[in-house]
Amino acid sequence: MPPINLGIVGVGKIVRDQHLPSIAKSAEFNLVATASRHGTVDGVPAYKSIEEMLDAVPSVDAVSLCMPPQYRFEAAHTALSAGKHVFLEKPPGATLSEVADLQATAAAKGVSLFASWHSRYAPAVEPAKAFLASTQIKSVQVIWKEDVRHWHPNQAWIWQAGGLGVFDPGINALSIVTHILPRSAFITAATLEFPENCDAPIAAELHFKDAANMPIHAVFDWRQTGKQTWDIVAETEAGTMVLAEGGAKLSINGELVFSEPEQEYPALYCRFAEIIKSGTSDVDIAPLRHVADAFLLGKRKVVEAFFD
Template sequence: MIRIAVIGVGHIARHEHLPALKQSPSFDLVAAVSPVPVDLSVPVFESIAALMESGIAVDAVAICTPPDRRYMLAREAIEAGWHVLLEKPPTLTRSQAQALRDLARSEGVTIFAAWHSVYASAIPRIRSLLSDIDPVSIAITWKENADKWHPGADWLWRPGALGVFDAGINALSILTVTNAEPVVFQEARLDFYGDQQAPARAELSLTGGRTACPITASFDWRHDPASEIWEIRWSLPEGDTLCLAKGGAHLSRGEHVIPLEESREYAGVYRHFAQLIDTGESSLDLRPLDLVSEALAYGARRRH
């Protein structure tokens, strides 16, 4: 069993990471780190330093804090000799991620960017179906309500935060892992509201594939919580379509629904993390982060 500690015990850690770890045959949760008091079945420490001083044996950590804190926490963990899983996005910038990758390599530990959406049960089917088909166009519609999923989380909107891309990057991770060719940024329009320093809505234009097919992405974090949408639609030759819906839980081709096993994304995340640790490898895919960084850097901005 790999002895693991969870760093950051917010909504995602409680509802996804902790249940997945409880069911994992490879990991044993031995501790947690949280700057605010939380009630767990394992010891909880205020900092990584306090965890190290406790003498509790740790092999790996899952860093589930807001993105702007992950780089320094990951450095501490790697320097302690621990394998590191990073919630998405792994860091705020490519340079931070590359520095962590180099440090992990020098310390001989695994670092893993956990793009949980790519472990949906539909993803292997999509990759197989698209392996010999060039889409005519791709349309992403990813609309949800931030207050529903992250109640009271002011970190979503402060300087350096990703805003709506904290959710939209999930769609981009699916896009990049299923597209046979690199996805290329073209332009973006970003909408900011009130005094928020991160966008709440975004429209992206991208291209990808051997035929440079047009890709559009519409992201909204102010959407009606009663009618949220997580959909990617591939328009295929001769009027055929492939549609991923419900964030990866539903797949159809034309009018035909493709049967899928129940999606257990975080079970897949931890299964892969264990495999990487076992083989001494790392996985730090930065393609979704690159697209978001380019949109934030070069997108046209509108203030509401």
């Protein structure tokens, strides 16, 4: 097959940091257009809206949607309705209902929809999944703490309703947990900390259990400075498993058993090409469902105001 002609909508930090380098290395995709209110890519035709882009460049086969989740549904619906394959940055939507509607539209139009969860493609995630499948799990601890001022400087949308707040990184942890555990789990209690001037939480503590009553405890916090923490720790019959650095390193009983350089976004684009060629979709809403459940069940705690 010839390369897939790709358009990107929403040219911001994640596009420059991850999407553009991955596309440049891919033989599967050819970036032919962008649509963004402010950002452009050198040498690539730029438009202000997805409608303008699709009208001007009908050869676009697929689009990657990288705007904030609150604004993604209309663009996705426009692209799918035009018969284009769609790559959704995480989270796939602002609500579960939006994603369900997009799935139905993709199926009706016979195009592929990809809800990307980049952290699932971290190098040590599959080895961790294989280890957990080989033993009995006693408990799981998730510690996801980082500095929002470093990772999201001057990004007001993350503090608005629908922006997810600390669940923007926390959903990465949930995407890994829902992938590596052998049984599904559900939230039993949660506490969400909201800055008094924000509509999205800056921290969260979640308690889960599965059908066998195996406990899972997760702590997400956006106020950590210095060394950042992205760890999943499982106590098992075979000892302690630590999936560290966002899924980059795997240790068993204190011994490093797997570590490779991060290649998450190149793997995402390989997967996107794969489902396009096979005429299928890949839309797992389990991580987003957990976030929705946390907002449904969680106690709200107001904390001091946040200023960037």
